[in-house]
Amino acid sequence: MHNVVNMCDDVYWVGTNDRKTDRFENMWPLDRGVSYNSYLIIDEKVAVIDTVEFGTHSSYLDKIQDMLGDKKVDYIVINHMEPDHSGSLKVLLTNYPEAKIVGNKKTFAMIKGFYKIDHNFYEIAEGDELDLGKHKLTFATIPMVHWPESMVTYDKTTKILFSNDAFGTFGALDGGIFDDELDIDFYEDEMRRYYSNIVGKYGAQVQNAFKKLAGLEIKCIAPSHGPIWRTQIERVMKHYDAWSKFEPEDEGVVVVYGTMYGNTAKSANAVARQLAKEGIKNIRVYDASKTHMSYIIRDIWKYKGLIIGSCAYNSSVYPPIEALLAELKLYGVKNKYLGVFGTYAWSGGGMKAIKEFGEGMRGIEVVGEPIDVFCSPTPEDYTKVEAIAIEMANRLKSER
Ligand SMILES: [Fe+2]
Ligand SMILES: [Fe+2]
Numbered sequence: 001m002h003n004v005v006n007m008c009d010d011v012y013w014v015g016t017n018d019r020k021t022d023r024f025e026n027m028w029p030l031d032r033g034v035s036y037n038s039y040l041i042i043d044e045k046v047a048v049i050d051t052v053e054f055g056t057h058s059s060y061l062d063k064i065q066d067m068l069g070d071k072k073v074d075y076i077v078i079n080h081m082e083p084d085h086s087g088s089l090k091v092l093l094t095n096y097p098e099a100k101i102v103g104n105k106k107t108f109a110m111i112k113g114f115y116k117i118d119h120n121f122y123e124i125a126e127g128d129e130l131d132l133g134k135h136k137l138t139f140a141t142i143p144m145v146h147w148p149e150s151m152v153t154y155d156k157t158t159k160i161l162f163s164n165d166a167f168g169t170f171g172a173l174d175g176g177i178f179d180d181e182l183d184i185d186f187y188e189d190e191m192r193r194y195y196s197n198i199v200g201k202y203g204a205q206v207q208n209a210f211k212k213l214a215g216l217e218i219k220c221i222a223p224s225h226g227p228i229w230r231t232q233i234e235r236v237m238k239h240y241d242a243w244s245k246f247e248p249e250d251e252g253v254v255v256v257y258g259t260m261y262g263n264t265a266k267s268a269n270a271v272a273r274q275l276a277k278e279g280i281k282n283i284r285v286y287d288a289s290k291t292h293m294s295y296i297i298r299d300i301w302k303y304k305g306l307i308i309g310s311c312a313y314n315s316s317v318y319p320p321i322e323a324l325l326a327e328l329k330l331y332g333v334k335n336k337y338l339g340v341f342g343t344y345a346w347s348g349g350g351m352k353a354i355k356e357f358g359e360g361m362r363g364i365e366v367v368g369e370p371i372d373v374f375c376s377p378t379p380e381d382y383t384k385v386e387a388i389a390i391e392m393a394n395r396l397k398s399e400r
Helices: 054-068 089-095 105-115 184-213 233-244 263-277 293-302 319-331 350-360 379-397
Strands: 005-008 011-013 016-018 034-036 039-042 046-049 075-077 100-103 121-123 129-131 136-141 151-155 160-164 220-223 250-258 283-287 303-313 336-344 364-366 371-374
Touching: 005 220, 016 054, 039 054, 054 089, 075 089, 089 105, 100 105, 105 121, 136 184, 184 233, 184 293, 184 319, 220 233, 250 263, 250 293, 250 319, 250 379, 263 283, 263 303, 263 336, 263 371, 263 379, 283 293, 293 303, 293 319, 303 319, 303 350, 303 379, 319 350, 336 350, 336 379, 350 364, 350 371, 371 379
Parallel strands: 046 075, 075 100, 100 121, 160 220, 250 283, 250 303, 303 336, 336 364, 336 371
Antiparallel strands: 005 011, 011 039, 016 034, 039 046, 129 136, 136 151, 151 160
């Protein structure tokens, strides 16, 4: 069967790759696509675990029909209602009208809301077992990873954890499906971008999920986006644990700036150069107007050092920086050192807004003296800007 991958026993990957959609949730760039992983268990009873985004349903349905022939789908497990996973539920039900939809109380309210479906519900509670024959499925709710109704499904027989959004990545599956078949560094980076931007706000809930799943013997993590983890389970678990606690992975600094005419960029370059002179190797410099915020946030998650600069704009902060600050505030980013600089020509506003942001966030410490440069930096201004870099580097190095 083409484009269906046998995972083990009677468990199959029947997901789809989407290289057409420009932005996930109409917001996050999909430079190398995304996969919607759905799984099929063909036992005495047949279960589908999660569906795929509606736009890719045609090839999806073909795979299931080809695999099943005259067999019917008995259960459709909906771990998460976001339409990238539930989007083909209606199509599946049209073709398999007797299939029972497996979900929790919160799932069904959303199914009614999104799809106006109010029948075939098979409600499960925490710890219930669904017997497929050889395979026995159990369920655990993991609220807010990523939505309130989110849950995971565990196959006691194969010890596969169908984790839905948890441990998911951006990036279509380019041939390989399993972690040992792929360039892991790329997917790890995309998992970081996915986590920080999609799940990042819910660190405490990820920790709760960890507690709930502790003690479970997991041989394979099968998420709903990206690679199936079967050789790197410890590595991805470690990442999730650290990310959800806002623990930096490595010594480094993100320098991000908003500039109209390049004057704020001058300070950004000076700050970065000074960081390098101080021995900081991981430095990422971003123009907030050019690089999509999701990549900047990904790296902010990775490093403890953050230096933000902005020109003034209508007596306030430059809009791309304003958007970044709003997002970081929403996610409750913490455990960061923050350096602040700005540029102004009359009433200012850029530097002030970043400084207020830093001072208002628990777990963010403003380091060095924020500086607002008049029009374009003078030699004295450069010295002050470099002082921020020196202070940042010293703080980071003291933690070595
Ligand atoms: Fe989601
Ligand atoms: Fe998703």
